[in-house]
Amino acid sequence: MASQGDVHIVSVNIGALTNDYRPIFKVPDGWGGITLLSAGYVTETAGTSSVSLVNAGGGGTAIPAGGTLFAGGSAVAAAGVPVNMTVADTAFIDDGNWVAVKEANVGTTGAITIVTLSYLMGK
Numbered sequence: 001m002a003s004q005g006d007v008h009i010v011s012v013n014i015g016a017l018t019n020d021y022r023p024i025f026k027v028p029d030g031w032g033g034i035t036l037l038s039a040g041y042v043t044e045t046a047g048t049s050s051v052s053l054v055n056a057g058g059g060g061t062a063i064p065a066g067g068t069l070f071a072g073g074s075a076v077a078a079a080g081v082p083v084n085m086t087v088a089d090t091a092f093i094d095d096g097n098w099v100a101v102k103e104a105n106v107g108t109t110g111a112i113t114i115v116t117l118s119y120l121m122g123k
Contacts, residue, residue, distance in 0.1 A: 039053055
């Protein structure tokens with residue numbers, strides 16, 4: 001018998017990104033935060049970049065000092081081939097914080113770069 005869970009999946013185009021971050025969504029208040037389960041991305045062009053998921057804090061305007069990285073690392077992407085990201089065991093983001101994507105100045109993501117993540121509400 002399979003286990004059941006209320007898994008949510010989000011896919012968003014982050015576009016071209018170099019040495020910067022882009023907020024994806026704000027974790028809603030009053031629902032106990034989210035726990036990331038998996039993440040990955042696919043791009044329309046081949047290239048090397050370092051893409052990670054980040055807890056961007058409550059403001060969503062800048063990554064807090066020492067912002068928590070949950071997944072990613074440098075990867076060579078082939079056009080149209082998904083790249084899996086490793087999610088840390090402690091991938092929890094609290095209510096009111098922004099989930100963001102960061103490219104760590106290794107290269108540039110393609111103009112069409114779709115990031116997909118799955119998560120559960122709560123811990």
